[in-house]
Amino acid sequence: MNSKTTIVIVEDEKNIRTFMTSTLNAQGYKVITAPNANSGISLITSVCPDLILLDLGLPDMDGIDVIKEIRTWASIPIIVISARTQEQEKVLALDSGADDYITKPFGSSELLARIRTALRHSRRLLTDSLRSLRPxxxxxxxxxxxxxxxxxxxxxxxxxxxxxxxxxxxxxxxxxxxxxxxxxxxxxxxxxxxxxxxxxxxxxxxxxxxxxxxxxxxxxxxxxxxxxxxxxxxxx
Incomplete structure (x- = not known):
């Protein structure tokens, strides 16, 4: 994986941040983390990462509101990482602008597969915007x-x-x-x-x-x- 691919993790649980960081670092991703919404949004605006992993249950702001705010100025892929399992929560996150949704607990294989899909989709849209949409x-x-x-x-x-x-x-x-x-x-x-x-x-x-x-x-x-x-x- 290209080491220039930068992922921002916004997650208040330290053990989950550590698990995701070590998993992604092992795959060559550059990882930057934030423990709450405000520091996460500030980080995202300054770094402009390739992908965002976002927890919904943050201490200072609901993750849905974070998605909506980011979507007012950026189309960076957002994968929600959440313990909320209700279908309506997933629908709300996706309709608010999230690209995917992973329910806790999750394994490293699922996390990496979802990240690869989101990044491929984002890069394909960028490539195809420069030429006719390939089949x-x-x-x-x-x-x-x-x-x-x-x-x-x-x-x-x-x-x-x-x-x-x-x-x-x-x-x-x-x-x-x-x-x-x-x-x-x-x-x-x-x-x-x-x-x-x-x-x-x-x-x-x-x-x-x-x-x-x-x-x-x-x-x-x-x-x-x-x-x-x-x-x-x-x-x-």
């Missing part, structure tokens, strides 16, 4: 955004306009959880009814077309009560 490709599935084409093991899959919008949104954010509300807002508009039924119907149709076994999806996974996550893009 999504993973395990035989190709989504060509410019040509509005979906191929599964070389065979053209016909998707309706709405189905293609859903698949494209998930593909462009592959590896990340997209909440139901985010998908609905992006596909049907900000004033769309937030009833998930129309999204579930479309997703059922998409899975019938893309999945060998829709009951055990390989490409688009359900995060129960939260949203959907698409198999990570493996294209270089």
């Amino acid at each position: 999504y490709e993973s395990d035989g599935l190709i989504v060509d955004f410019e040509k509005h084409l979906t191929l599964l093991h070389g065979v053209d899959v016909h998707l309706t306009q709405v189905e293609f919008k859903i698949v494209s949104l998930l593909a462009q954010n592959s590896g990340r959880v997209m909440t139901y509300d985010t998908i609905i807002s992006n596909v049907w508009g900000p004033y769309a009814d937030d009833n998930n039924r129309i999204l579930r119907v479309n997703m059922a149709n998409i899975r019938r077309k893309l999945e060998e076994n829709p009951a055990e999806p390989h490409y688009i996974f359900t995060e129960i009560g939260i949203g959907y996550r698409m198999l990570e893009d493996n294209a270089e």
Whole structure:
């Protein structure tokens, strides 16, 4: 891993800070830590890191408010690290601008995998903003955004306009959880009814077309009560 990749950890529990710091240092990341929200925000503004690991239960400010404040001026990837397990807490964090959510306790492998996904997504967006958006490709599935084409093991899959919008949104954010509300807002508009039924119907149709076994999806996974996550893009 590039030693110039800088990660800021905002976490009030010293033992968790120490665990994450040692894990990330061993992988070549540069790590800077803060024990509370105010020092964390100050650190982030001065360092402008590549990624932020943020606890929600901070002593001086709720982590959701920290996410909202950072999102007013920066698009740095934010991974929430929290003991809060309720679905609505995860949805709120993601809808407020977090890129991912890890529930305590967690292992080093999960932490590193989520970090790699967030960094790849961030760098891909930066690269693709300088040229046309390259197709999504993973395990035989190709989504060509410019040509509005979906191929599964070389065979053209016909998707309706709405189905293609859903698949494209998930593909462009592959590896990340997209909440139901985010998908609905992006596909049907900000004033769309937030009833998930129309999204579930479309997703059922998409899975019938893309999945060998829709009951055990390989490409688009359900995060129960939260949203959907698409198999990570493996294209270089």
